[in-house]
Amino acid sequence: xxxxxxxxxxxxxxxxxxxxxxxxxxxxxxxxxxxxxxxxxxxxxxxxxxxxxxxxxxxxxxxxxxxxxxxxxxxxxxxxxxxxxxxxxxxxxxxxxxxxxxxxxxxxxxxxxxxxxxxxxxxxxxxxxxxxxxxxxxxxxxxxxxxxxxxxxxxxxxxxxxxxxxxxxxxxxxxxxxxxxxxxxxxxxxxxxxxxxxxxxxxxxxxxxxxxxxxxxxxxxxxxxxxxxxxxxxxxxxxxxxxxxxxxxxxxxxxxx
Amino acid sequence: xxxxxxxxxxxxxxxxxxxxxxxxxxxxxxxxxxxxxxxxxxxxxxxxxxxxxxxxxxxxxxxxxxxxxxxxxxxxxxxxxxxxxxxxxxxxxxxxxxxxxxxxxxxxxxxxxxxxxxxxxxxxxxxxxxxxxxxxxxxxxxxxxxxxxxxxxxxxxxxxxxxxxxxxxxxxxxxxxxxxxxxxxxxxxxxxxxxxxxxxxxxxxxxxxxxxxxxxxxxxxxxxxxxxxxxxxxxxxxxxxxxxxxxxxxxxxxxxxxxxxxxxxxxxxxxxxxxxxxxxxxxxxxxxxxxxxxxxxxxxxxxxxxxxxxxxxxxxxxxxxxxxxxxxxxxxxxxx
Numbered sequence: 393x394x395x396x397x398x399x400x401x402x403x404x405x406x407x408x409x410x411x412x413x414x415x416x417x418x419x420x421x422x423x424x425x426x427x428x429x430x431x432x433x434x435x436x437x438x439x440x441x442x443x444x445x446x447x448x449x450x451x452x453x454x455x456x457x458x459x460x461x462x463x464x465x466x467x468x469x470x471x472x473x474x475x476x477x478x479x480x481x482x483x484x485x486x487x488x489x490x491x492x493x494x495x496x497x498x499x500x501x502x503x504x505x506x507x508x509x510x511x512x513x514x515x516x517x518x519x520x521x522x523x524x525x526x527x528x529x530x531x532x533x534x535x536x537x538x539x540x541x542x543x544x545x546x547x548x549x550x551x552x553x554x555x556x557x558x559x560x561x562x563x564x565x566x567x568x569x570x571x572x573x574x575x576x577x578x579x580x581x582x583x584x585x586x587x588x589x590x591x592x593x594x595x596x597x598x599x600x601x602x603x604x605x606x607x608x609x610x611x612x613x614x615x616x617x618x619x620x621x622x623x624x625x626x627x628x629x630x631x632x633x634x635x636x637x638x639x640x641x642x643x644x645x646x647x648x649x
Numbered sequence: 650x651x652x653x654x655x656x657x658x659x660x661x662x663x664x665x666x667x668x669x670x671x672x673x674x675x676x677x678x679x680x681x682x683x684x685x686x687x688x689x690x691x692x693x694x695x696x697x698x699x700x701x702x703x704x705x706x707x708x709x710x711x712x713x714x715x716x717x718x719x720x721x722x723x724x725x726x727x728x729x730x731x732x733x734x735x736x737x738x739x740x741x742x743x744x745x746x747x748x749x750x751x752x753x754x755x756x757x758x759x760x761x762x763x764x765x766x767x768x769x770x771x772x773x774x775x776x777x778x779x780x781x782x783x784x785x786x787x788x789x790x791x792x793x794x795x796x797x798x799x800x801x802x803x804x805x806x807x808x809x810x811x812x813x814x815x816x817x818x819x820x821x822x823x824x825x826x827x828x829x830x831x832x833x834x835x836x837x838x839x840x841x842x843x844x845x846x847x848x849x850x851x852x853x854x855x856x857x858x859x860x861x862x863x864x865x866x867x868x869x870x871x872x873x874x875x876x877x878x879x880x881x882x883x884x885x886x887x888x889x890x891x892x893x894x895x896x897x898x899x900x901x902x903x904x905x906x907x908x909x910x911x912x913x914x915x916x917x918x919x920x921x922x923x924x925x926x927x928x929x930x931x932x933x934x935x936x937x938x939x940x941x942x943x944x945x946x947x948x949x950x951x952x953x954x955x956x957x958x959x960x961x962x963x964x965x966x967x968x969x970x971x972x973x974x975x976x977x978x979x980x981x982x983x984x985x
Contacts, residue, residue, distance in 0.1 A: 439878075442882055443881075444878055444881055444882060462884075463881070463884040463885070463886060464884035465884075466884065467882060467883050467884030468884070470882075471882075472879075472882035474878055474879060474882075477875070477879065478741075478874065478875045478876040478879060480741075480871075480874040480875070480929065481929075482924060482928070482929025483654075483871070483874070483929050483930060484653075484654060484928065484930075486652065486653050486654075487653050487654050487871065487928075487929075487930045490653050491871060491872055491875065491883065492883070494872055494883040494884060494885060495883055495884035497868075500865070501868035501869065503653070508652075508653070511653075524652075525652070527929070547883070
């Protein structure tokens with residue numbers, strides 16, 4: 393079953409087209425990574441799916457067109473975490489994660505017991521329960537990224553849109569975060585669409601990869617199909633070697649000619 | 650279960666008690682000592698229709714001078730502190746104050762022109778003129794900000810530009826009419842010395858509407874602190890929320906300015922004290938700033954009335970005297 397379908401999506405800012413005519417299906421419970429060189433339009437495409445930038449074409453979540461959804465309804469089906477999330481430094485982790493329940497709250501914005509239980513569940517799953525009452529400013533980089541993920545999880549959307557979720561994390565924390573995303577989507581059947589800068593991580597975690605270059609789709613398929621040395625050299629202007637590790641996973645390594 | 654930062658009965662009880670104590674103290678204290686037993690007797694007499702221990706003059710001091718003044722101080726303090734908290738939330742800047750969008754400059758310019766054009770008749774119309782000037786300044790900032798593009802940074806810069814321009818006009822008019830300087834500065838420094846029930850009633854509807862709107866939108870201010878993009882991804886329309894809360898905050902500021910002139914620092918000091926004591930969520934900061942602002946300004950007015958009695962200090966001097974050092978502390982804390 394298709395969870396997310398993009399048909400001829402073109403998006404940009406103030407008359408400047410950044411991504412053109414993107415068509416792709418994302419099956420339910422799968423993970424699609426959007427990759428490409430700087431300025432390729434990865435983040436813009438993700439924002440277009442989230443309804444945050446003007447776009448033409450059609451984005452379907454399940455059978456519903458995103459354009460036809462109201463703001464709150466859209467926020468209930470699409471969870472979005474930006475590349476550099478704003479973390480109000482004085483808010484506690486609980487208060488911050490509770491903001492993920494915003495699209496589900498009534499007109500007076502009063503949360504119910506079930507909202508608080510959901511938040512407690514998100515904190516526990518991301519190993520943040522002990523930090524629940526700490527202000528965000530006291531968290532480390534890895535803890536902050538987990539808090540952002542907990543907020544998006546609390547939103548209970550079927551599709552998670554994660555823009556460079558590993559930004560600013562060292563390799564260990566980046567791996568831990570992506571493992572967590574992988575576990576969560578396998579446990580909940582959540583669909584994940586993320587932009588990724590690190591091509592080795594893009595080769596190992598997602599089911600499918602969409603390569604953008606200059607706003608156009610350059611390739612789409614499984615990581616093994618898309619991440620070839622020739623293609624990456626051509627689109628990134630880089631010399632790379634694509635290796636296969638003993639366990640069969642791909643490693644994209646830069647090479648000095 | 651996760652426990653978020655929320656307003657509790659304990660918060661309401663403590664702030665309510667402190668407010669009552671401060672208000673009672675403010676009513677009892679003044680240049681003329683009415684005595685707490687006699688004031689209590691007067692209140693009892695009013696309730697039961699009995700004989701008051703106060704003379705007619707003393708009764709007038711209590712009901713026509715002190716009471717409206719204390720109530721007005723509370724209302725103005727609540728309005729300014731609540732607006733300050735809102736401005737800090739919308740602009741995501743801890744040093745934002747209610748005068749940021751040109752309310753003070755607009756009121757100051759119009760009052761100056763009124764004083765210069767009609768030095769005798771102007772006093773009676775100053776509150777209305779200040780109200781119109783404050784709203785006019787904010788409207789000008791809003792219009793300029795919208796024409797230059799969306800976003801809080803543009804609005805902030807528009808506020809700076811409008812405030813500079815209106816202040817320049819005010820200074821120019823003052824320089825041409827130096828005889829009115831004292832009257833204009835007397836107003837600018839802020840005061841509640843001419844307060845009566847008519848002033849209370851004239852600002853009450855605006856403040857009541859504005860404060861209800863601000864307290865209702867406190868949760869949305871927490872969402873706005875995530876920035877426009879994330880707020881939109883949570884189903885909130887940041888532009889609409891901003892328009893509503895800044896409109897309400899500006900209405901409260903204009904009403905406060907019209908009643909008391911320009912009283913600085915309340916809008917910065919009070920929300921920061923509330924944050925330090927009760928946490929940073931606007932669901933707590935906005936309603937408790939309302940109570941805290943009322944308490945702070947009633948206390949400041951007691952000092953203004955009694956420090957040099959029978960003479961009075963401008964209340965703006967008292968708030969600045971305590972607010973300025975606090976302002977520096979906030980800056981230092983933020984840097985560290």
